[in-house]
Amino acid sequence: xxxxxxxxxxxxxxxxxxxxxxxxxxxxxxxxxxxxxxxxxxxxxxxxxxxxxxxxxxxxxxxxxxxxxxxxxxxxxxxxxxxxxxxxxxxxxxxxxxxxxxxxxxxxxxxxxxxxxxxxxxxxxxxxxxxxxxxxxxxxxxxxxxxxxxxxxxxxxxxxxxxxxxxxxxxxxxxxxxxxxxxxxxxxxxxxxxxxxxxxxxxxxxxxxxxxxxxxxxxxxxxxxxxxxxxxxxxxxxxxxxxxxxxxxxxxxxxxxxxxxxxxxxxxxxxxxxxxxxxxxxxxxxxxxxxxxxxxxxxxxxxxxxxxxxxxxxxxxxxxxxxxxxxxxxxxxxxxxxxxxx
Amino acid sequence: xxxxxxxxxxxxxxxxxxxxxxxxxxxxxxxxxxxxxxxxxxxxxxxxxxxxxxxxxxxxxxxxxxxxxxxxxxxxxxxxxxxxxxxxxxxxxxxxxxxxxxxxxxxxxxxxxxxxxxxxxxxxxxxxxxxxxxxxxxxxxxxxxxxxxxxxxxxxxxxxxxxxxxxxxxxxxxxxxxxxxxxxxxxxxxxxxxxxxxxxxxxxxxxxxxxxxxxxxxxxxxxxxxxxxxxxxxxxxxxxxxxxxxxxxxxxxxxxxxxxxxxxxxxxxxxxxxxxxxxxxxxxxxxxxxxxxxxxxxxxxxxxxxxxxxxxxxxxxxxxxxxxxxxxxxxxxxxxxxxxxx
Numbered sequence: 001x002x003x004x005x006x007x008x009x010x011x012x013x014x015x016x017x018x019x020x021x022x023x024x025x026x027x028x029x030x031x032x033x034x035x036x037x038x039x040x041x042x043x044x045x046x047x048x049x050x051x052x053x054x055x056x057x058x059x060x061x062x063x064x065x066x067x068x069x070x071x072x073x074x075x076x077x078x079x080x081x082x083x084x085x086x087x088x089x090x091x092x093x094x095x096x097x098x099x100x101x102x103x104x105x106x107x108x109x110x111x112x113x114x115x116x117x118x119x120x121x122x123x124x125x126x127x128x129x130x131x132x133x134x135x136x137x138x139x140x141x142x143x144x145x146x147x148x149x150x151x152x153x154x155x156x157x158x159x160x161x162x163x164x165x166x167x168x169x170x171x172x173x174x175x176x177x178x179x180x181x182x183x184x185x186x187x188x189x190x191x192x193x194x195x196x197x198x199x200x201x202x203x204x205x206x207x208x209x210x211x212x213x214x215x216x217x218x219x220x221x222x223x224x225x226x227x228x229x230x231x232x233x234x235x236x237x238x239x240x241x242x243x244x245x246x247x248x249x250x251x252x253x254x255x256x257x258x259x260x261x262x263x264x265x266x267x268x269x270x271x272x273x274x275x276x277x278x279x280x281x282x283x284x285x286x287x288x289x290x291x292x293x294x295x296x297x298x299x300x301x302x303x304x305x306x307x308x309x310x311x312x313x314x315x316x317x318x319x320x321x322x323x324x325x326x327x328x329x330x331x332x333x334x335x336x337x338x339x340x341x342x
Numbered sequence: 343x344x345x346x347x348x349x350x351x352x353x354x355x356x357x358x359x360x361x362x363x364x365x366x367x368x369x370x371x372x373x374x375x376x377x378x379x380x381x382x383x384x385x386x387x388x389x390x391x392x393x394x395x396x397x398x399x400x401x402x403x404x405x406x407x408x409x410x411x412x413x414x415x416x417x418x419x420x421x422x423x424x425x426x427x428x429x430x431x432x433x434x435x436x437x438x439x440x441x442x443x444x445x446x447x448x449x450x451x452x453x454x455x456x457x458x459x460x461x462x463x464x465x466x467x468x469x470x471x472x473x474x475x476x477x478x479x480x481x482x483x484x485x486x487x488x489x490x491x492x493x494x495x496x497x498x499x500x501x502x503x504x505x506x507x508x509x510x511x512x513x514x515x516x517x518x519x520x521x522x523x524x525x526x527x528x529x530x531x532x533x534x535x536x537x538x539x540x541x542x543x544x545x546x547x548x549x550x551x552x553x554x555x556x557x558x559x560x561x562x563x564x565x566x567x568x569x570x571x572x573x574x575x576x577x578x579x580x581x582x583x584x585x586x587x588x589x590x591x592x593x594x595x596x597x598x599x600x601x602x603x604x605x606x607x608x609x610x611x612x613x614x615x616x617x618x619x620x621x622x623x624x625x626x627x628x629x630x631x632x633x634x635x636x637x638x639x640x641x642x643x644x645x646x647x648x649x650x651x652x653x654x655x656x657x658x659x660x661x662x663x664x665x666x667x668x669x670x671x672x673x674x675x676x677x678x679x680x681x682x683x684x
Contacts, residue, residue, distance in 0.1 A: 004573045006391060032381050035577065039377040042363045044546035049348060074416050074551075077570040089454060089565035103571070110568050112431060129501045189602045207576035226452050227443070228419040229348045232548035235377065235577050330402075 004106035007307055016330065018321040019307040020146070021175070021282050023204030023257070025036040025324070028249040031205065031242045038238035045236040050224065052219055054232075054241045058212065061244045062184055068193075069187070071224055072232050072240070076174060076198035080247050081107060082226050083170055083194070083213070087139040088113045094139040099148060099311040101172065102140045119314070124151035124276070131164030140165060143172040145179050148319040150278030152179050159186055162193050168219075170194045175280035176255050177202035178261070184214060192217045201281055203243045209307055210240040232302025234245065256283050257322045267332055271339055286317040289342055298338050304331055344450035349649055358672065360663040361649040363489070363517070365546030365599070367666070370591040373547065373584045382578035383547050387642075392566065396574075396583045399540025400554065403577050403586045404526055405468050410559040411529070413566055414582070416573050418516060418540035422450060422483075424568050425512055425555070427534070429481040430455040436481045439468055441490060441653040443514065446483045463657070466493035466618070473506030474554040484509060485514040487521050489650050490661040492620030494521050500535070501528055503508055510534045512576040519544035519624035520603070527555060533558045543623055544596055545585045599623050599664045606664065609674055613681055630660040646673055 007020035032219045034119040034165045055067030065123065088094050090112040096104045098117035108115040113190065116129045116137070126173065142161070145152045153161075162169040173195050176182040176203035195214040200206035209230065213220065232240075243250075264283050265308065273285040286292065296318060304327075310316040320331070349362035397409030406412065415421040422445065430436050432454040438446045440459035449458040458470045458479070466488065475482065484503070487494045496501075506513040511617035515537050518524040528535045537556040552574065555562065574582075585591075606625050610617045615627040628634065637660060638650035646669075652658040662673070 002572055004472070006388070017387065020388060022388065025386065027385050032385075036378045036382040039374050039381070041549070043369050043374075043549040044360065044367065046348070046362060046364065046542070046548045074420075075572060076568060076576075077572065078416075081570060084453065110427065200388070206388045207383070207385040208571075209389070209572060209575040210390075228423060230344055230417060230419065230551060233551040233575070233578060236575060254488075299549060 004103050008305060014303050016304045016323060016327045018323050018327065018331065019305040020206075020207045021201055021280070021321045023201060023253065023281070023328035024322065024327060025204055025253055025256075026206040027245060028246055030246055030249070031239045035235050037237050041234065043234060046230050047232060047237060049230050049325070050258070051232045051237045051240075054212075056153070057241045057245045061247060062169035062214070064184065064214065068220060069214055070219045071213040071215070071227070072237070073211050073213065073227065073274050074231050075200065075209040076196045077103070077194050078169075078227070078267060079211050079213045080104070082223055083112070083139060083196075083200045084108065084111050084221050086166060086226050089138070093137045094141065095130070095133065095137050096141045097130065097143075097146065099309075099314055100146050101143050120149075124149050126153060126157070126161065127162075128164070132191060133165045133167050133218060135166070136285065138167050139255070140167060140169045141176065142169060144183070145175040145278070145280040147175070147280065148284045148307075148317070149276050150175070150280040150282055150284055151197060152181065152279045155181060155183060155186060158183055159190070162186070162190055165192060168192045168194055172196050174198045174201055177250065178203070178258060179279035187216065191219060194219065199240055199243055201324050202250060204253065205239065205243060208236050208239055210236045249313050261322045262327055262330055263325075264320065264328055268335075271335060281322040282319050284317055284319050286315070291342060292316050292318050295335065295338060299331070299334060304334060304336050345401050346445050350647060353483070356645050356667045358646045358665060360665050360673065361623070361647040362548075362671065363543055363663045364548045365543060365595065365623070366433065366664065366669060367546055367595055367598075367640065370547040370585060370588055372588055372591070373581045376584035377577050380457065381579050383576065384658075385485045385576060387578060388572050389574060390513065392412065393574045393579045393582075396579050397555075397584045397586045403589060404556070406526065406556065410562060411556055413555040413557070413562045413569070414574050414579070415553050415569065417542065417551040418514070419445070419557045420569070421538050421553050422512075422514070423448070424565055425481060426450065426540075427454050428453070428565050430508060431480070434480045434481050435478050435482065437472070437479050438483045439472065439473065439485075439488065441651075441656055442488050443483070443485050466491050468495060470506070473503035475507045475509050477508070480509050480510045481508060483514060484511060485516065487517040487620070487622040488625070489517070489622065490626045490649070491539060491618050492517070492624055492626055493618060494523065494620040494621045496524060497525060497528060499531070500525055504528070504532055504535050507534060510536055512536045512538060514538050515544055516540045516544070519592065520600060520623050521621035529556050532676060533561060536561065541582055541585055544592060546595065547581065548580055550578050551577045553616070590607060590628075602667055602670055603664045606670055610677075623664040624661050626659055626661050628657070633684060634658050634660050637677065637680060641673070641676055646676060646678050656657045
């Protein structure tokens, strides 16, 4: 079995990281203060096993009826692992769109389960067949916005797909804060729609490892049996509680990053790239020259790391995370000089 | 399926917690400083996926050849989960002694696997049959020191059991720092001996969630494929690195707690309890009156929480964690007054 390979993590230093969709801005100072305060607390004691403070604050911030709609995890990666362990047995299947987040496939492999991919149609739409789940498909993942495309399905499309399914649909909303829409109201209406979230992207807390599930209370309580007893630590619970409670900070950083994203889309289009309109904190682009790997290498040699992605039977391209405006300006200059020499 | 039920966690306040074997003392100030410093670092970036800084420091502190002998995890609970996922498939078995740590059984249940228990003999010895593993037993757990007894098997006994086994033997050394011995040298000699450790007990960092596996490098690299990509966060890596590097702090706190433990053993014996000689940070005791549950209730009503444990077909008793000397003196007073009224 091959392990999942996350994006490259260069040694700290001059490299500009535009390859793993991190937030280029430091986290909310309120969050840093919450951590520093929690560090002087009772670290010798076990944490709250169900992260009650966070779940209350998240329910309030997200307009959910109460904390029983939320399951907190050690990153949304852990939530995804719990979902696969909870719903997919050995020799059963999970389904995912293609191309999308390949970690889902690794999770199936680890579980001794299998996976099947359903290809996006033109314009990053999903065929109705995506919702038609035979008995052996026990879980469907839908990143929305999707990676690498940054595209979204409308809430109506999501609802219609889920209505056909005989198993849970997990809408992975890692990037939803950048899209202006989300499926939380659908979770309230349908027990087979589950939403996962992370604090790694919009909240700028990838180093913290905190994510959560939003689902109907009976789903949350069953999945909670699978998690490790104390899966979230005291520091991250304190930090996540502070983070989710500050909607102003989130709104500001998202607005700033979305403005940069739009600038990236415009400028890359001017350079001749085909840029997919993005609802996330990255853009997916291809160039008529097809020289994507060479561009990736050139940028890397100049201390800018973007993600070169190659999907068999589909194609390749560059996924470029939204950076600070200075970082993006440096990217533009390098790419323009490179394109002149093509 | 019933979930694992960890020890009660009362609301913070006046309750003296002697029920979950936490360290009663605050963590090393160096650790607190490391967290506060890390909180101002690049929390917006993903952490080192393999916690290199910690693994280097741990290899140095524990006399291991290098970091490749160590796998870091989100508490030793995560390490135990990874071991079960890695070695035990659906319908295969894990083995554990009885009575011991019942979480292993829960992990088997979650995995769709089964478990079998081998009872300790008189004097908390294990029968040679414990090492005789049929084909369907894929993993054996041995807490050493054991809970609830606090007893240890000698290194010779562990080596001899492992030599018989056709599967890995996981020696759970959560409490080994209190015992003065450990199986690290056995790991170097035998690829089927694996050791798990936690920072929750001797290091006083239960709130942090950090544990690790010590195993031969090829075992570590295979198991690493199962863990979530970024299973340890930046703050806990910084804290754990500082903690494991300070052997003086550890030696001091262990000496202090062991002295209190010995005082507990003596005084409880004077009160008429049968106290099992302990090599951990708790003592297991029974009283000829058999009134263990009543004692637990009485202590709880007086704000001291101990662990009442009842093992079917075996018996019941009290497991009392080592507290501060003041906490233990309060326990003595209450118990003596209770015993007078029996």
